[in-house]
Amino acid sequence: MRLLLTSVALMSIALVLASGQASAATLNVCPSGCPYTQLAPALAAADSGDTIRIGAGTYDGGSTIDVSVELVGAGAGRTIISGGGPVLTIGEFGASTEPTVSIEGMTITGGITRSSPESTPFTGQEGVFAAGGGVEIPPNADFSGGATVTIANSVITGNRVAPSDTAPFGPPCPSGPCPFAFAGGGGIDSWGTLTLANTTITNNRVGSASALSTLASDAVGGAIVNRLGPLTITGSDIHGNQASATGPNGRFAEGGAITAFGGTLTVSNSSVTENSAALAASLPNSVELLANGGGMHISSNVSTATISNTTISGNSVTMTNTVGDTEAFSGGILVDLDVDFTMSNSVVADNSVSSVTLAGSLGNAEGDSGAGAILGTISNTRFTGNTVSVSSSAGDATALAGAIIDFGSIANSVISDNHVHASSPSGTVFAAGGAIVVDEPGLTLRSSEVSGNTADASGASGSARGGGIFDAPIADGPPGGPLTLVNSQVTANALTGSAGIPRQGGGLYIQNLPLTLTHSVIANNSPDQCSGC
Numbered sequence: 001m002r003l004l005l006t007s008v009a010l011m012s013i014a015l016v017l018a019s020g021q022a023s024a025a026t027l028n029v030c031p032s033g034c035p036y037t038q039l040a041p042a043l044a045a046a047d048s049g050d051t052i053r054i055g056a057g058t059y060d061g062g063s064t065i066d067v068s069v070e071l072v073g074a075g076a077g078r079t080i081i082s083g084g085g086p087v088l089t090i091g092e093f094g095a096s097t098e099p100t101v102s103i104e105g106m107t108i109t110g111g112i113t114r115s116s117p118e119s120t121p122f123t124g125q126e127g128v129f130a131a132g133g134g135v136e137i138p139p140n141a142d143f144s145g146g147a148t149v150t151i152a153n154s155v156i157t158g159n160r161v162a163p164s165d166t167a168p169f170g171p172p173c174p175s176g177p178c179p180f181a182f183a184g185g186g187g188i189d190s191w192g193t194l195t196l197a198n199t200t201i202t203n204n205r206v207g208s209a210s211a212l213s214t215l216a217s218d219a220v221g222g223a224i225v226n227r228l229g230p231l232t233i234t235g236s237d238i239h240g241n242q243a244s245a246t247g248p249n250g251r252f253a254e255g256g257a258i259t260a261f262g263g264t265l266t267v268s269n270s271s272v273t274e275n276s277a278a279l280a281a282s283l284p285n286s287v288e289l290l291a292n293g294g295g296m297h298i299s300s301n302v303s304t305a306t307i308s309n310t311t312i313s314g315n316s317v318t319m320t321n322t323v324g325d326t327e328a329f330s331g332g333i334l335v336d337l338d339v340d341f342t343m344s345n346s347v348v349a350d351n352s353v354s355s356v357t358l359a360g361s362l363g364n365a366e367g368d369s370g371a372g373a374i375l376g377t378i379s380n381t382r383f384t385g386n387t388v389s390v391s392s393s394a395g396d397a398t399a400l401a402g403a404i405i406d407f408g409s410i411a412n413s414v415i416s417d418n419h420v421h422a423s424s425p426s427g428t429v430f431a432a433g434g435a436i437v438v439d440e441p442g443l444t445l446r447s448s449e450v451s452g453n454t455a456d457a458s459g460a461s462g463s464a465r466g467g468g469i470f471d472a473p474i475a476d477g478p479p480g481g482p483l484t485l486v487n488s489q490v491t492a493n494a495l496t497g498s499a500g501i502p503r504q505g506g507g508l509y510i511q512n513l514p515l516t517l518t519h520s521v522i523a524n525n526s527p528d529q530c531s532g533c
Helices: 002-021 039-045 119-123
Strands: 026-027 051-054 058-059 063-066 069-071 077-082 088-090 100-104 108-111 129-131 135-137 150-152 155-157 182-184 188-189 195-196 199-203 203-205 218-220 223-226 231-234 237-239 242-246 252-254 258-260 263-268 271-273 278-281 289-290 294-296 302-308 309-315 316-321 325-330 334-335 340-344 347-350 353-358 367-368 375-378 382-384 387-392 397-400 404-411 412-415 418-433 437-448 449-450 456-464 469-471 483-486 489-492 494-497 506-508 515-518 521-523
Touching: 026 188, 039 051, 039 058, 119 129, 119 397, 119 469, 135 150, 150 155, 150 263, 182 203, 182 242, 188 294, 231 418, 242 412, 271 375, 278 289, 316 325, 353 367, 387 397, 418 494
Parallel strands: 026 051, 051 069, 058 077, 063 088, 069 100, 077 108, 088 135, 100 150, 108 155, 129 182, 135 188, 150 195, 155 199, 182 218, 188 223, 195 231, 199 237, 203 242, 218 252, 223 258, 231 263, 237 271, 242 278, 252 289, 258 294, 263 302, 271 309, 278 316, 289 325, 294 334, 302 340, 309 347, 316 353, 325 367, 340 375, 347 382, 353 387, 367 397, 375 404, 382 412, 387 418, 397 418, 404 437, 412 449, 418 456, 437 469, 437 483, 449 489, 456 494, 469 506, 483 515, 489 521
Antiparallel strands: 218 242, 252 278
């Protein structure tokens, strides 16, 4: 009897082992000679733990992945998943559990998303909320997260998102409640845990940039929208993505490449380049309107954000208005308050902000932070060639911070050759902080250089202040704070302007705020060195 029981036990163990081996099958997909010629049937047959190998070729998109699998292509230039809206959905909206999925060696392209599973629960109708042109990772049942997804050695390109309908959810507009319609995540919309490694996300479009419609009031995250879980990007290139909104509905354009609404963000050894956020508005001053974050917008609900060994360059924010005011800011990166933010060993260069009230508008134009509003700890980083250009056809024009609005600390860094320009033929012009505008609670520069920056004011009246650094309260703007310079230099910065416009603080303008200088130099600035010191 003891021998019989042992034999039965051994047979049971063998069956369990056999079952485990069967659950880790490999399913092959290729144009011919494989069990599957398309991805969708292979996904329908797959069990958790399986690997789906996809050979060279182009395959139909529009598939849902609801089990934990590995998708392995023959290389981004050889395996192409195309079409659908989104191309791939990973997980299921409202599911109690979500899968863990890895994707490697393929291109995800041609997705067109006009409505998302969230649209009806969020807005009461289809087509108002559209997100995830290439990849959609929907939220789970309790909105605590979504699928866990890793995308490596792949390309996500040429995907588009635009809503097909609106709902009257906005603030008062001239004809009633402003229409609301959301477009986001041209490449990826993620409610889960997302890791991108050695991946390119390029040429994705949301909102009016999609050429699908101009209904969107809110266009965000031309490449990626991240909502709840961690987003980790390493060794990746995110470039040429666009988020744009136009009149009559357009009110917000944010995050030309990345908008992070929550979770955490880690970016390393990567590049975020040539992305844009654009708003062409036609609404009055009573309606809130914003364009920001040409490269990234990191919202206050993100607990921690770390950027290292990364280039953020050539990104842009543009805003125009034919009726009321314009407000555009943070050409490279916008970090909201309450984010624990760190940047190191990086370059933020040649980003731009343009804020223009057009003929017919009596509104004012404001623009700031060509490189970005970057609030936190910065080290070993170069800010160069960033610009802010503001003009108003009939109102006032205010241009601030050619490079950054900042509080916290900057160490071992260079802030050079950044520029602000404000112009108006009849209104008051104000240009300040060719390099830096200090925000509350203050800023410490340590072993850093602020040089070759300019602020220019062109108009009948106004002022130009702080060719290098501006530290003073601004109405509806940064309140300033204590400024400390340690082993740093503020040199060769300049203020320019129309005849009769006062220019103060070629190197530094500070007003009624503490200033501490330790082994630091303020020299060779024009027309003076420091005002208020």
